[in-house]
Amino acid sequence: MQVQNDEYDVCIVGSGAGGGMAAYSLTQAGARVLMLEAGGPWDNATDSAMFTQPYQTQRRGGWIPTRHFGEFDACIGGWSLEGEPYTHKDDSEFMWWRARMVGGRTNHWGRISLRFGPDDFRRGDLDGLSPNWPIGYDDIKPYYDRLDRLIGLFGSNENIHNQPDGIFHPPPRPRAYELMVMNASDHMDIPCVPARLSVITKPLNNRPPCHYCGQCNRGCAVHSNFSSTNVLLPPAHATGNLTLVTNAMAREVTVNSQGLCDGVSYVDKATGEDRHVKAKIVVLAASACESARLMMNSKSSQFPDGLGNSSGHLGKWLTDTTGTDVAGFIPSLEGRMRYNEDGVGGGHVYMPWWGNNDRLDFPRGYHIEVWGGFHQPGAGFMGGIHNYPRGGGYGAQLKADYRNYFGTTVGFSGRGEMIPNENSYMEIDPDVTDQWGIPVPRFNWEWTDHEYNQVRHMQETFRELVATMGGEVFSEMPTEERGYGIAKGGQIIHELGGARMGGDPDTSVLNGDCQSHDVSNLFVVDGAPFASQADKNPTWTIMALSWRASEKIAELRNRGEL
Amino acid sequence: MSSDKKTELSRRDALKAMGAGAFGLSAAYGVTPSALEKFEKMLREGRYVARFFTEAEMAALRVLADMVIPADDVSGSATDAGTVEYADFVLSISDANTQEAWRDGLVWLDSECSRRFNKDLFVSCSDEERASILDDIAWPNRATDEFIERANWFNRVRDLIGSGFFSSQIGAADVGYIGNVFNPRWQGAPPDALRALGVSYEEWDAKYGDLQ
Numbered sequence: 108m109q110v111q112n113d114e115y116d117v118c119i120v121g122s123g124a125g126g127g128m129a130a131y132s133l134t135q136a137g138a139r140v141l142m143l144e145a146g147g148p149w150d151n152a153t154d155s156a157m158f159t160q161p162y163q164t165q166r167r168g169g170w171i172p173t174r175h176f177g178e179f180d181a182c183i184g185g186w187s188l189e190g191e192p193y194t195h196k197d198d199s200e201f202m203w204w205r206a207r208m209v210g211g212r213t214n215h216w217g218r219i220s221l222r223f224g225p226d227d228f229r230r231g232d233l234d235g236l237s238p239n240w241p242i243g244y245d246d247i248k249p250y251y252d253r254l255d256r257l258i259g260l261f262g263s264n265e266n267i268h269n270q271p272d273g274i275f276h277p278p279p280r281p282r283a284y285e286l287m288v289m290n291a292s293d294h295m296d297i298p299c300v301p302a303r304l305s306v307i308t309k310p311l312n313n314r315p316p317c318h319y320c321g322q323c324n325r326g327c328a329v330h331s332n333f334s335s336t337n338v339l340l341p342p343a344h345a346t347g348n349l350t351l352v353t354n355a356m357a358r359e360v361t362v363n364s365q366g367l368c369d370g371v372s373y374v375d376k377a378t379g380e381d382r383h384v385k386a387k388i389v390v391l392a393a394s395a396c397e398s399a400r401l402m403m404n405s406k407s408s409q410f411p412d413g414l415g416n417s418s419g420h421l422g423k424w425l426t427d428t429t430g431t432d433v434a435g436f437i438p439s440l441e442g443r444m445r446y447n448e449d450g451v452g453g454g455h456v457y458m459p460w461w462g463n464n465d466r467l468d469f470p471r472g473y474h475i476e477v478w479g480g481f482h483q484p485g486a487g488f489m490g491g492i493h494n495y496p497r498g499g500g501y502g503a504q505l506k507a508d509y510r511n512y513f514g515t516t517v518g519f520s521g522r523g524e525m526i527p528n529e530n531s532y533m534e535i536d537p538d539v540t541d542q543w544g545i546p547v548p549r550f551n552w553e554w555t556d557h558e559y560n561q562v563r564h565m566q567e568t569f570r571e572l573v574a575t576m577g578g579e580v581f582s583e584m585p586t587e588e589r590g591y592g593i594a595k596g597g598q599i600i601h602e603l604g605g606a607r608m609g610g611d612p613d614t615s616v617l618n619g620d621c622q623s624h625d626v627s628n629l630f631v632v633d634g635a636p637f638a639s640q641a642d643k644n645p646t647w648t649i650m651a652l653s654w655r656a657s658e659k660i661a662e663l664r665n666r667g668e669l
Numbered sequence: 670m671s672s673d674k675k676t677e678l679s680r681r682d683a684l685k686a687m688g689a690g691a692f693g694l695s696a697a698y699g700v701t702p703s704a705l706e707k708f709e710k711m712l713r714e715g716r717y718v719a720r721f722f723t724e725a726e727m728a729a730l731r732v733l734a735d736m737v738i739p740a741d742d743v744s745g746s747a748t749d750a751g752t753v754e755y756a757d758f759v760l761s762i763s764d765a766n767t768q769e770a771w772r773d774g775l776v777w778l779d780s781e782c783s784r785r786f787n788k789d790l791f792v793s794c795s796d797e798e799r800a801s802i803l804d805d806i807a808w809p810n811r812a813t814d815e816f817i818e819r820a821n822w823f824n825r826v827r828d829l830i831g832s833g834f835f836s837s838q839i840g841a842a843d844v845g846y847i848g849n850v851f852n853p854r855w856q857g858a859p860p861d862a863l864r865a866l867g868v869s870y871e872e873w874d875a876k877y878g879d880l881q
Contacts, residue, residue, distance in 0.1 A: 158849060160841070165758045167836040263877055277880050280857030286868035301877060308880055319855040321848055444862040445845035447852055483849050484841045486759070488832040493809055493824055501737045501807045501827065509835055513844050 115141040115350070117660070118371050118386035120357045120401065123211025124646050125633040125653040126392030127335030127343070132657035133390075134348035138664070141384055143355040143373055145393070146183060146207030149214065151337055155181060155326035161485035169486030177485070181326030181334075182215035183208045186597070190542030194549045201550035202597035203396060209353060210336035212394065212600070213646070217453050218304040218323055218332055219476070220260045221643035222251050224269030230639055234470050236526045236557070237424075237639040241610040241619035244271065250651035258333045258650075259311040262303035270459045276308040279319070281455040282448050284440060284479045284517050291575040292458055297475075297568075302457045305333035305647075314338075321483070323452025332452070355382075358545050360389050360405040360414055360629065368414075368629050374543045388628045388660060388669055392653065395425070395634035396533055399605035400548050402616075402631075403535045415623035421606055421616050422534055422548075424527040426640045428601035429473065429554075430594035431562045434518035435573030435580045436495055442511045448481040460642050462564075469560035473523025473642045475569070481514040489513065494581045519572060521565030524642045526557045527604055531596065552596040563591040601645055603637035621656035628669050632656050717754050720761035721768065726775050727753060729791050733778070736803060737830040743843055747830050750837035756829050767825075774822040778802065855880065 116138040119126045126142060134140050151157075156179040161168035164178065171178045175185040184206035193203050206212045224244065231239035248271070255274035262275035278301035281289065292299035306317050317331045330337040343349045354376040361383065363369040370385040391398040399422045405414035413421055453476075460472030482488075493499035495512050525531075536549035566584055573580050585592035609615025612624035621636045623629040632653035634645055641648075663669040711717045719727050734747035734756070747753065760768055778791040786798050794802075803823070805816045812820035834840040863869055 158851075160838070160849065161836045162838045162841065165755070166762075167755065167833070169759070278877055279855050279880055280870055280873060283858035283862055283866050283868060286863070286870075286873070287866060290868065316853070317855075319852045320850060439866060444859070444865060445847060446859055446862060447848045447850070448858070449848035449852065450855060450857075481846060481848065484832070484836045484844060484846050486832060486836060487828075488835050490828045490832060491824075492827065492831060498810050499808050499820075499824070499827065501803055502739055503741055505827070505831070506738055506741060509831060510844055513846075 112385070114370075114385040114387065115139050116386065116664070117141070117388045117390055118143065118384055119390045119392055120371060120398070121145075121211055121392035121394065121633065122209050122340065122351065123206065123213050123335055123392065123394070123633070124649045126211070126390070127213065127339035128650045128653040129390050129392060129632050129657045130343040130349055131339040132654050133660065134343045134346040136657070136661035136664075137348065138661070139348050139350075140343070141350045141352065141386060143357055143371060143384075144209050144211075144351065144353045145356045145376075146209065146211075146353065148353050149181070149183070149208045149210055149326075149336060151181065151326035151328050151330065151334065153328075155328040157320060157322050157325050157328045159325075161483065167486040168483075176215070176324065179322070179325045180215070181324060182206050182212065184212075184215075191547070192539060192541065193547050194536045194539050196549055196551040199551045199553070200595050201552040202595050203548070203550065203602075204597060204600045205394070205397070209340070209351070210334050213334040213336070214326060215324070215600070216644070216646055217476075218260075218306055218451075219453065219457075219644040220258075220262075220303050220305040220333075220647045221474070222271040222273060223247070223641045223643055223648050224271050226269045227639070227641035227643070230471070234464075236470055238609060238614070240638045241608055241615075246619070247648070247651050247655065250654045251647065253654065254647060254650055257312070258305055258338050259307040259309075259314075260303055260305040260333075261301070261308045263301040265298070265300050265459075267298060267300075267459055273303070275303070276311075276316075278302070279308060279317075279450060279455055282450055282480050283443075284437070284514075285454070285456045285477060287437070287439075287576055288477050288517065288572070289456060291572050294575050295568075295571060297458050297461050297572075299456050299458045299477075302454050304451060304453050306451045306453075307331055312338075317451055319447075319450055321449030321452050352384075356543060356545070357393065357401055358404070358543070360391075360401060362405070362407055362409060362414065362626070366409045366626065368626055374545075376543075379543070388630070388664075390656075390660070391629070391631045391635075392633045395602045395605045395637075396548055398631050398633055398635045399533060400535070400546075402606065404546055410625070415606070415616055415625045415629055417625050418613055418616060420614060423529065423532045424604040424607050424638075425531045425533060425550075425552075426525045426527050426601075426603050426637075427596050428599040428640060428642075428644075429523040429525050429558045429562055429565075430521060430599040431565050431585075431592040432518060432520045433566060433569035433573065433580055433582070434516050435570075435576070435578040436512070437515055437517050437573075437576050437578040438496075439577055440515040440517075443514060445481070448514070449483075454478060467560075467564065469557050469564065470526065471524040471557075471561075471642065473521045473561060473565060475565075476520040476522060477517070478520065479514070479517035491581070496579070517573070517576065517578065519569040521562065521569070522599065522601075522642065522644070523558070523561050523565065524640045526555065527607075527639055528553060528555055533605065550596075554590065554593060554596070558593060559587075559590055562593040566591055601634070601640070603634040603640055603645055606631050606635035607638045608636045609638060620659040621652055622659070630656050630660060719754075719757045722757050722760065725790075726772070727757065729775055729778065730756065732792050732799070733826065734830045736799060737827055738834045744839050747834045750834050750839040752830055752833035752837065755833040755837070759829065759833075770822060770825065774819070774826070777819060777822075 264272035458475035530553035
């Protein structure tokens with residue numbers, strides 16, 4: 108093994124939302140930071156396919172093994188990676204997404220930037236189904252505010268219970284069909300308000316406002332949307348304190364005789380050689396399951412059950428967002444006028460949770476995302492056209508149907524809160540390793556009636572929305588046997604938990620500052636610390652927690668306590 | 670298509686833009702600009718070498734594809750847009766079950782021609798004879814038990830040929846997609862489009878302001 112003698116102040120594992128934020132904060136605080144990224148380099152300015160028309164490639168933008176959301180998608184990675192397997196317990200199903208590139212999953216996400224609300228941190232008091240977080244909304248609010256100012260997002264202040272407002276850029280006007288959705292949801296007494304996406308609509312910190320090409324997911328070449336590479340890593344690099352090592356697959360966090368971390372060993376993927384870097388502090392931001400895996404694999408005589416796992420809760424309480432979708436055909440949109448309907452790369456409106464759980468058979472809630480419109484024709488364009496009223500056919504009639512039905516579909520996706528349960532967890536598979544010999548996770552996953560009942564409610568609501576718009580739903584209501592159409596665990600790519608925070612070291616892995624209860628110079632700043640989900644996409648909260656933890660690290664260093 | 674020359678020109682412009690590097694394509698996107706140019710040259714010169722289908726299957730597919738998407742006064746046909754070559758490429762990277770299903774369907778078309786019309790091949794039948802077979806499998810809700818499995822196969826054919834045609838440059842222009850461009854002054858839908866749907870920005874603008 109090649110050992111680097113240079114000792115860094117901090118080694119950060121992962122360059123996505125949590126790692127990028129930690130690097131931004133710690134380098135500016137004067138720390139010398141080494142960042143390990145398992146994937147290769149990526150620069151949206153030169154690597155993005157932002158303005159590529161599908162007919163410019165033979166694949167027409169379709170699925171390829173390294174890009175499950177289409178060949179133009181910025182994110183290199185997916186639910187399966189060559190040479191990096193994972194396994195399941197019994198016939199349990201879980202899909203584990205990994206990004207392998209600088210910027211991590213911030214290259215993938217839909218830019219939906221919702222704050223967790225005050226209730227989301229104290230569910231233990233409210234329904235008792237999962238513990239309170241050791242911190243509350245007031246602890247994290249200043250960091251949300253600073254994120255809003257640093258990164259920028261559009262949205263609107265609505266003063267809705269448990270949906271905190273923020274500091275927003277003005278929202279772009281909705282598309283025509285989104286106005287129709289707003290009317291339908293108004294009719295059903297469901298609030299439908301401007302979406303909150305980290306896409307800027309005014310200039311901010313030398314970044315130009317959005318130019319509405321509709322392709323955020325391909326990576327914005329002019330940095331009008333957020334990714335770690337667009338917004339966080341450049342200022343970190345500018346301090347001169349950041350050293351980024353790509354294609355570096357972390358194997359183990361190493362410890363010294365005092366039981367403190369002293370560095371990270373990793374595989375240089377280019378050469379296959381094992382290397383080790385020394386650091387005074389280790390910050391894990393490799394994604395919830397990857398960080399938990401790394402801690403489990405960091406076994407020593409002092410930590411026989413894995414690093415920071417004296418509670419035995421490492422890998423437990425994994426959650427993902429619940430999800431299901433319904434699409435419908437809206438006859439009034441047939442043969443409508445053509446114009447550029449792209450907008451930003453996501454919905455311009457959404458529906459925050461509105462329900463009253465006292466009158467429902469499930470706890471907590473979900474939000475609704477809206478989609479439809481004149482999408483860029485590519486692979487799979489208008490697939491299943493036989494489901495439209497004409498019923499299929501061929502020839503001149505079919506060709507006319509494609510024109511007539513283009514842009515007549517409107518869809519709804521529910522994204523809801525899963526309750527952590529003891530049967531959704533990961534552990535290390537004793538028999539399987541990846542291509543570098545690193546033991547891999549084995550997942551066990553179980554939804555409960557909390558999630559099934561919630562998803563049934565989503566299906567019923569979306570079908571009513573389509574009907575209210577005068578439309579017809581393409582598919583039958585999924586049966587109970589099919590879980591009412593619930594997405595598989597991991598499919599929504601919001602894994603949280605695995606190293607949850609808590610006030611009690613016997614039942615949690617981290618404290619409220621994302622610091623290990625057992626190892627004072629070990630921090631975890633990705634999705635792993637979350638004590639529970641919320642019906643909000645987690646990225647904004649991951650970054651707020653990471654920023655807060657990073658400032659705590661700087662403070663402890665200044666006081667000489669680390 | 671009447672505007673072949675214009676199409677070629679803009680295609681060349683597109684290739685130039687791709688090569689320029691600003692938002693250029695790399696090998697990571699499945700095909701490099703030079704490989705695509707070579708592919709398009711082969712298409713123009715009619716010497717495309719199939720990757721998955723046999724020559725006989727390609728011939729049958731060309732006939733079938735132009736029955737699915739024929740030329741009309743708006744645009745060219747499926748074969749004009751290189752759709753069969755696109756289908757061949759997609760099938761060449763598809764899983765074995767999908768490949769088998771496609772092949773099986775083409776074999777069935779020939780056998781049906783033999784059974785009904787005593788002709789060996791789908792391509793040897795008359796237009797009317799071919800249409801009579803498609804009429805039995807192109808409407809899944811109406812297909813009889815005898816043809817339901819073939820109707821499911823034809824759903825795949827329709828989806829791949831249809832998406833292949835409309836994702837081509839000819840097809841995208843036909844269906845009227847005009848986005849994925851620099852459009853900094855977003856104003857939503859134009860007034861005529863809103864009026865036709867009975868919606869307006871009045872309430873939105875009063876509440877949230879007009880971005881512009």
